[in-house]
Amino acid sequence: MTPARIVLYGFVGLVLLYLIIPVIIIVPMSFSSARFLSFPPPSFSLRWYEAYLGSTAWMQATKVSLVLAVSSAVISTILGTAAAYAINNSKSRLVHSLQIILLLPLVTPIVIIAIGVFFIYAKVGLLATIPGLVLANVMLGIPYVITAVLVGLRKFDPTQEMVARSLGMNRLRSFFVVTLPQIRPSVISGMLFAFISALDETVVALFIAGGENQTLTKRMFTALRDEIDPTIAAISSLLTAISFLLVILIALNARETKAAPEQDANSH
Amino acid sequence: MFLLLTPALAVIVALLVVPLLWLAWQSVYHNGFTLENYRRILTEDIYWHSFLQTFRIAFIVTAATALLGYPVAYVAASLPRRWSIIVLAMVVLPFWTSVLVRAYAWLILLQRTGIINSTLKSLGLIDVPLILVNNEFGTVIATVHILLPFMVLPLYATMQKIPAELTMAGASLGGTPSHVFFRVFLPLSLPGIIAGAVLVFVLTLGFYITPELLGGGRTFMVSMLVSRNVELYNEWGAASSISVVLLACVFAIFWAASRLIPVERLMGMR
Numbered sequence: 001m002t003p004a005r006i007v008l009y010g011f012v013g014l015v016l017l018y019l020i021i022p023v024i025i026i027v028p029m030s031f032s033s034a035r036f037l038s039f040p041p042p043s044f045s046l047r048w049y050e051a052y053l054g055s056t057a058w059m060q061a062t063k064v065s066l067v068l069a070v071s072s073a074v075i076s077t078i079l080g081t082a083a084a085y086a087i088n089n090s091k092s093r094l095v096h097s098l099q100i101i102l103l104l105p106l107v108t109p110i111v112i113i114a115i116g117v118f119f120i121y122a123k124v125g126l127l128a129t130i131p132g133l134v135l136a137n138v139m140l141g142i143p144y145v146i147t148a149v150l151v152g153l154r155k156f157d158p159t160q161e162m163v164a165r166s167l168g169m170n171r172l173r174s175f176f177v178v179t180l181p182q183i184r185p186s187v188i189s190g191m192l193f194a195f196i197s198a199l200d201e202t203v204v205a206l207f208i209a210g211g212e213n214q215t216l217t218k219r220m221f222t223a224l225r226d227e228i229d230p231t232i233a234a235i236s237s238l239l240t241a242i243s244f245l246l247v248i249l250i251a252l253n254a255r256e257t258k259a260a261p262e263q264d265a266n267s268h
Numbered sequence: 269m270f271l272l273l274t275p276a277l278a279v280i281v282a283l284l285v286v287p288l289l290w291l292a293w294q295s296v297y298h299n300g301f302t303l304e305n306y307r308r309i310l311t312e313d314i315y316w317h318s319f320l321q322t323f324r325i326a327f328i329v330t331a332a333t334a335l336l337g338y339p340v341a342y343v344a345a346s347l348p349r350r351w352s353i354i355v356l357a358m359v360v361l362p363f364w365t366s367v368l369v370r371a372y373a374w375l376i377l378l379q380r381t382g383i384i385n386s387t388l389k390s391l392g393l394i395d396v397p398l399i400l401v402n403n404e405f406g407t408v409i410a411t412v413h414i415l416l417p418f419m420v421l422p423l424y425a426t427m428q429k430i431p432a433e434l435t436m437a438g439a440s441l442g443g444t445p446s447h448v449f450f451r452v453f454l455p456l457s458l459p460g461i462i463a464g465a466v467l468v469f470v471l472t473l474g475f476y477i478t479p480e481l482l483g484g485g486r487t488f489m490v491s492m493l494v495s496r497n498v499e500l501y502n503e504w505g506a507a508s509s510i511s512v513v514l515l516a517c518v519f520a521i522f523w524a525a526s527r528l529i530p531v532e533r534l535m536g537m538r
Contacts, residue, residue, distance in 0.1 A: 004445075012343045014415075015336045016358045022373035022413060023362045026382070029376055083276035090269040102276060104284055107518060109474025111491040112511045115498050116287025126391050139283045200366040203476050206500075220368050224481055228375055236369040243364040 023240065030233035048234040065199060067173025067217040072137035073195035080145025081187055088153040106143045110203045118207040128210035136204050141194030148193060185253045192246050295421040305509035322490045325408060326472040332412045333419040333468050334461060341423035363417040374410045375401060385437035402484025410478050415471055419464035426460025459529050466525040470518050490514050
């Protein structure tokens with residue numbers, strides 16, 4: 001290996017450490033017995049996990065977040081898949097310009113989205129309600145689902161669906177029997193994206209969550225602004241574990257997609 | 269077909285498009301047409317300082333992610349597949365961790381009594397703890413950490429498509445390794461750099477959680493200006509004009525970049 005290569009690999013190694021250390025450092029901190037942060041922890045204990053699991057406020061927030069993440073992932077997957085199918089099968093220019101609107105939540109700064117939703121909800125009385133939180137996260141999740149499902153649809157040969165229809169199936173049935181099973185991996189990964197996005201969403205929740213219906217992230221944010229409580233480390237470790245589990249699911253799922261016969265995925 | 273599009277469209281129009289139009293209207297109308305809100309952005313120090321600081325941070329973060337991310341993407345693209353998957357996994361892992369969790373981790377690492385300060389102290393390198401957080405420095409460190417994957421992934425996608433024959437041809441024609449890199453490889457990877465830079469820059473402009481938690485009140489980015497005006501002062505006129513300007517910046521950058529490379533690539537649809 002040339003000296004230049006060694007320097008290059010060394011540099012890349014340091015960058016990777018910078019990426020990884022903050023993600024894993026919270027795990028030992030969460031098992032610390034100390035009230036104040038010290039590293040390495042003086043001794044290990046489960047007290048912060050007990051503090052989390054024993055607190056009704058944290059448990060209520062966790063329940064709200066989970067209900068919210070599951071229901072908005074399911075709803076945005078249905079709406080997003082329908083929209084992606086329409087975009088893929090339509091030649092109209094209108095539909096293609098509407099696509100830009102559907103991707104708008106991805107590029108709009110989140111605070112602007114948050115104050116906009118806050119304003120609308122204040123008018124219609126959806127502030128601090130579960131349906132309000134779900135609807136807002138459906139809006140944020142739709143672009144992820146559309147992007148993921150479009151990737152799957154572009155690999156899918158539409159003539160198969162035409163054959164099914166020429167054999168007498170109606171459009172709806174041919175979609176569920178022929179198309180959906182083949183694009184299933186991308187629909188699932190879209191749903192997982194939407195789930196993580198809703199679980200981690202913080203800024204919109206800061207404005208529209210409240211009362212009984214606080215989300216986990218809103219509580220964490222407020223707690224972090226006031227003091228550094230190791231309970232947060234315990235919750236963070238759990239959240240990270242959930243994310244990683246989902247990433248592994250997405251990866252396994254992607255492998256399945258690759259196994260499917262590949263059409264031209266890069267054409268657009 | 270249009271019918272299938274309607275439900276998704278309805279949600280986004282009701283919760284995003286309508287509020288945006290309303291914000292635009294609010295910004296110029298208060299008991300009559302007025303440009304007062306925009307005049308304030310230009311004349312009041314706190315407003316344009318915040319815009320200036322936000323753009324400065326966005327430049328620093330974009331440059332830093334490019335400098336740190338380019339070698340990572342280069343190594344990932346040149347290693348055998350088994351190793352490149354490991355490198356990419358390490359890049360994507362933090363991507364999937366909540367932004368809040370990572371802000372917390374940086375507080376643990378960077379604060380006065382944090383891990384970095386106590387390590388440096390026990391090594392005898394410093395006497396007084398360094399001030400690493402609750403300022404712009406802490407914000408930049410954490411922002412770069414969050415956005416680095418957005419730079420590495422488009423770079424990697426571009427580099428992977430550069431045919432090895434081209435660099436080999438360059439070398440066989442007598443180019444030194446650095447010559448081949450700067451004259452052949454770097455120009456070919458330029459679309460990846462542009463895609464990554466645009467994404468990182470635009471995302472930094474809208475950052476909120478990280479500067480709020482790690483900026484210690486000394487980092488006052490535009491997003492915080494918007495939220496303060498709504499939450500504390502109930503000043504919708506100011507909040508909406510700031511939002512309109514911020515959004516105009518974001519759209520202008522995307523529009524300019526889409527002239528250079530396809531939008532789908534910018535949006536991460538690679």
